[in-house]
Amino acid sequence: MRTVSVSEVTDLVKEACIEANHFLSKDVEEKLCEAAKKEEAPLGRQILEQLKENLKIAGEDMIPICQDTGMAVIFLEVGQEVHFEGGSLTDAVNEGVRRGYVDGFLRKSVVKDPILRENTKDNTPAVIHYDIVPGDKVKITVAPKGFGSENMSRVFMLKPADGIEGVKNAILTAVKDAGPNACPPMVVGVGVGGTFEKCAILAKQALTRPLDQRSEIPWVRELEEEMLGRINRTGIGPGGLGGSTTAMAVNVNTYPTHIAGLPVAINICCHVNRHAVREL
Amino acid sequence: MDRHVNAPMSAEDAKSLKAGDYVYITGTIYTARDAAHKRMQEALDRGEELPLEMKNNLIYYMGPSPAREGRPIGSAGPTTASRMDKYAPALLDLGLIGMIGKGKRSQAVKDAIVRNGAVYFAAVGGAGALLSKSIQSSEVIAYEDLGTEAIRRLTVKDFPVIVVIDAEGNNLYETATAAYCKE
Numbered sequence: 454m455r456t457v458s459v460s461e462v463t464d465l466v467k468e469a470c471i472e473a474n475h476f477l478s479k480d481v482e483e484k485l486c487e488a489a490k491k492e493e494a495p496l497g498r499q500i501l502e503q504l505k506e507n508l509k510i511a512g513e514d515m516i517p518i519c520q521d522t523g524m525a526v527i528f529l530e531v532g533q534e535v536h537f538e539g540g541s542l543t544d545a546v547n548e549g550v551r552r553g554y555v556d557g558f559l560r561k562s563v564v565k566d567p568i569l570r571e572n573t574k575d576n577t578p579a580v581i582h583y584d585i586v587p588g589d590k591v592k593i594t595v596a597p598k599g600f601g602s603e604n605m606s607r608v609f610m611l612k613p614a615d616g617i618e619g620v621k622n623a624i625l626t627a628v629k630d631a632g633p634n635a636c637p638p639m640v641v642g643v644g645v646g647g648t649f650e651k652c653a654i655l656a657k658q659a660l661t662r663p664l665d666q667r668s669e670i671p672w673v674r675e676l677e678e679e680m681l682g683r684i685n686r687t688g689i690g691p692g693g694l695g696g697s698t699t700a701m702a703v704n705v706n707t708y709p710t711h712i713a714g715l716p717v718a719i720n721i722c723c724h725v726n727r728h729a730v731r732e733l
Numbered sequence: 734m735d736r737h738v739n740a741p742m743s744a745e746d747a748k749s750l751k752a753g754d755y756v757y758i759t760g761t762i763y764t765a766r767d768a769a770h771k772r773m774q775e776a777l778d779r780g781e782e783l784p785l786e787m788k789n790n791l792i793y794y795m796g797p798s799p800a801r802e803g804r805p806i807g808s809a810g811p812t813t814a815s816r817m818d819k820y821a822p823a824l825l826d827l828g829l830i831g832m833i834g835k836g837k838r839s840q841a842v843k844d845a846i847v848r849n850g851a852v853y854f855a856a857v858g859g860a861g862a863l864l865s866k867s868i869q870s871s872e873v874i875a876y877e878d879l880g881t882e883a884i885r886r887l888t889v890k891d892f893p894v895i896v897v898i899d900a901e902g903n904n905l906y907e908t909a910t911a912a913y914c915k916e
Contacts, residue, residue: 493913494909494912494913496753496755496895496909497913500857503857503860503863503893504857504859504860506860506863507857507859507860507861507862507863508862510862510863510866511808511862514862515801516798516801516804516807516808516861516862516865517798517807517808517861517862518808518859518861518862519808519810519858519859519860519861520795520796520797520798520807520808520809520810520812520861520881521796521810521812521861522798522808558798558799558800558801558807559798559799560796560797560798560799560807560808560881561880561881562796562881570768572879572880572882574880599859601812601813601835601836601858604813632836632837632906632910633835633836633837633855633858633906634813634815634835634836634837636835636858636859683916686914686915686916687910687914687916688909688910688911688912688913688914688915688916689910690909690910690913692835692855692857692858692895693835693836693855693906693910694855694895694897694905694906694909695905695908695909695910695912695913696909696913697913723858723859724859725859
């Protein structure tokens with residue numbers, strides 16, 4: 454048994470909120486630079502160059518990459534040998550979000566009630582996904598999610614007979630409907646299998662996988678590669694203003710499912726595909 | 734074609750802009766997004782005055798992140814325009830001459846743009862740090878309690894945007910995408 458103080462979690466969550474909103478991970482930044490070289494459309498290239506410049510300014514001047522600094526989505530992998538002391542873990546995570554967003558000059562975009570819509574003024578609460586894993590470590594992934602792209606995400610409850618073609622159509626439908634709204638070039642996170650809610654979480658988790666890392670499952674890897682090609686032939690392009698770079702990656706995660714179902718979730722993310730990781 | 738225009742914007746300037754033009758805006762523009770539009774619509778429904786004059790003005794669909802000390806504004810990129818589609822036609826009919834946002838618009842908005850000789854511009858989504866550099870000052874003029882969603886008056890210099898829907902109803906999202914489609 455290892456004892457961890459929840460105040461350590463608060464500090465790391467705060468740090469990760471600020472880092473994720475000002476610096477993209479290397480893999481995302483590299484894909485953006487690669488896209489700027491390969492883009493066919495002159496206006497598309499200009500937009501991609503502006504996005505590179507934007508990243509530079511964000512890091513140097515500590516201005517958030519995007520004004521929508523998101524709702525804080527947090528994946529917590531907690532080793533089952535860990536004992537937390539000093540209060541509630543969930544409260545500690547939310548305190549980290551509060552300090553990160555208030556002290557880090559990040560936008561407060563969360564409303565307390567979806568209909569009454571009063572701003573909580575500190576961007577809490579976070580959406581927290583807990584996973585209990587073997588060992589005595591704690592892994593915290595902070596993935597602030599903007600809603601321009603979140604709003605264009607979809608869940609399709611397909612039939613087993615729809616098969617792989619059904620999955621491909623679902624992905625293309627979501628991407629085409631998203632178009633310019635989701636701030637392309639996008640990252641497309643896909644969850645296939647599980648249940649209604651499980652496939653959505655798989656899709657969200659898929660967005661945190663490095664963009665240059667393909668699935669180890671052969672049919673999934675083929676699906677990722679084929680869909681990236683097809684999405685980039687839609688012509689949507691950077692900013693939705695035409696071009697050959699509509700997505701930087703398609704990341705697909707899968708899970709066993711029921712004999713009667715084929716759930717598919719497509720979680721669209723803009724080019725500001727943010728996540729910062731900390732381990733304890 | 735690269736163009737430089739002033740804001741507020743004249744009807745002549747608005748009509749001369751064509752879908753695909755790259756435009757640098759200098760002058761005064763106003764921010765408003767979801768909650769501010771809802772309040773303005775409610776004010777109109779009650780027969781009250783709006784907190785800003787619509788005629789010849791431009792609204793930027795944007796809610797900034799907080800400014801650090803010594804800076805006029807934080808990150809300041811566009812939000813998705815379609816969420817304002819419900820409210821935009823009434824404001825266009827009152828003389829609003831331009832909107833800056835990102836993403837598709839409804840048929841009702843397109844019709845109101847053509848009817849009033851207005852323009853819909855896109856700013857580059859997700860480039861809030863870069864765009865903030867073209868904003869020289871920011872002042873809340875209404876609905877301060879809405880926080881980031883308050884209405885702000887911005888002074889901008891060479892603020893970069895692209896004409897997506899022009900006064901004739903041409904739509905760059907449709908034509909530009911078709912040009913690069915290889916399906």
